[in-house]
Amino acid sequence: MILTGKKVVVLGAGRSGRAAATLALSKGAEVRVFDTNPSAHFDGWPEAAIGIAGATDAQGLETSCDVLVISPGIETRGSFVESFAKNAGELIGETELAARFYDGKVVGITGTNGKTTTTELVQRILEHSGMSCVSCGNYGVPFSEVLLMNEVPDSVALELSSFQLETVKDFHADVAIWLNFSADHMDRYTAIGDYFEAKKNIFINQSSNDTAVIRLGEDLGPLSATSFNFSSEGEASDFYLVENQIYFSGQPVIDLSVTRMRGLHNAENVMSAVAACYALGVSYEVAAEALRGFAPPMHRCELIRTLDGVEYLNDSKATNLHALDSALRSQSRPVVLLAGGKEKGLEYEELLARLEEKVHSAIVFGEIAQTLGSLFSKVVSTEVVAGLDEAVTLAQKRAHVGDVVLLSPGTSSFDQFAGYEARGEHFRKLVNKLK
Template structure:
């Protein structure tokens, strides 16, 4: 794609955060920008007015015959939230207009090296840990990408940074060309997004592209348990579950090549999955030449974001934990492995095509009972009800909290880890977690 966008006519597909940021970036480059979206016009009215005042046209409620789809465009920018298979994208593919993703657009304009962090789970926590640690150690960085704000919204700051820290999703990686990470982080791979990808293999192929443009001078910080193809980059490995990585976990303490580094009890994080997030962060610092003595203080101070095994309160001796960010079965598995006490699990949500059979033995071993809810409630109930008590709350989170409250005993953990996405009942996982928190806070002591 041409590095000069001045006076070019460019269509940005999608009016979400990434599309809006890409449009503003291109407008700054003197391009003539039109955002195209299939959402109803009344839902985008504020955005249409605000961007219109800046000179960026937004066209919503698109139909196949809309004249804006058939106008002249030099380039097309694809937002990561839009599936390339949808008719809007396919229209431009058939017209053979050059198309790149928002990630690639921002990369073209980035003036500093990139740390790219991907994985099915743990991306946001690790991205925040890296940002906090590097800045505390005098390495100037900002976090952007899938974590928000979009890379395009922050790329103008890159000339003043030592490195850009990016959370990178498979959706963003699908359309890369030259996107290159000086340091890539692979946290692990598990089933997810099967409502977008036709198979696990297709999901994996998208995600593994983070290594595609690395060279022998780069670094890859990778989960030892994942069998990755040969990489050009130099490797640092980690695992909290097997002892053979460069970083390992023994009796709650992170070690690096046999050297004691950090006890989990010194941090505000819990669980082996968070030990791996810390290991990956330490690996990033190590390859940048930082000492563990420098890195540890900010990592000890870090507090996790809401909705990630967030401890809410204790009610009648039972601790309530909000893990609404748990949007796939692997996240449920990790949350359950983090608990040593009996669990009352609340699970379920949108049907993304996951199979929950593989969790059955773990759920039966760790849980006193389960409350299921959402679009998947009946399917999960059918799988697990022969092994332990299962209560069905239907489409009501309030009912799920009532049922879990009734089932919980002193010393238990009530774990809200849905194991799938929230869009059947909520705006997103944060909305789901916030509503759960409010219901738990309202419970009588």
């Protein structure tokens, strides 16, 4: 891609937008950045980038460019993007822009849940093997920022959301990981099929020389890449789990006891990462060494403390039904479940069988509390409270020795918190104050 002398417009003044603008400038483009937020600032940006805060659709219709680059948080089909696209030669996303300038190995990771943990695992294994690697994309730094490093790494562990995958064209992953799929972000997509097709773009441009790593049972249709599948349930997949041991084609390859990973869902994250790195030439022995002592990122079934024989787990990252279901499926102890938050239009009826199997007491809170209370009470003792503080206090009273108190909200946090991290940190503080 040649940008010298080309006019590039970037939509969004966040970190991804700044990385895209800086990369385009470094390639000789004339760059303007538009953001709808009147308070958007451009402090610390390259002087050559022209920034416009409080941008409108009308300005978009008056603006022409060779390349329009949109940040992942901006609605691709919204009127703001459409107004700028009308006089743009090409519309791409920040991920696509970076991909056109990157020559190293790309391990792309997508799925409704488990992306960040798997991304960290891939980076750790590749780094341990001697291949320089950076976590980027939807986790870590923007992909474009990697191209601006003093030493561009040999490989990237590239976490990809559906928002980023909506706008790829020439993007190519040497290895593409598909972890799982379930309904999410239905406040952005008009149909679940649109969400599915966006995520499936991770396989775009792959050939038989590439690798696809896919959870067993995911219906993706025919793919061009060489495929491996994995599952923690049964032994029908290429990679499978027996007790604490991961097997490949009947041979034990990874002992999970060397890690600090908990739950079946994390076993699947390890399987996918090991399979991806093996496709790039990393032996199972090296992968096992890399995984020694590895713990999942915060807010993902994270053990906060054990008090009076009760474990308190922070799974605040569970912002959709599949994540909540995975967390429950992974528990071997009776569960006191803390769930709730923002109303996202999800169908919670599909969780009832899992609740009946795993949960002896549910405490629901937040904007969606009444809805969850009416539904969950069909199969489990359920109490409705206003917020997380009251939920934790009540959970301590309901929990017995040998139980787990699991914060796994099943929806986003924006009704009461700035994000899942803030919700998880507040839970941590509350649990650590318990006596």
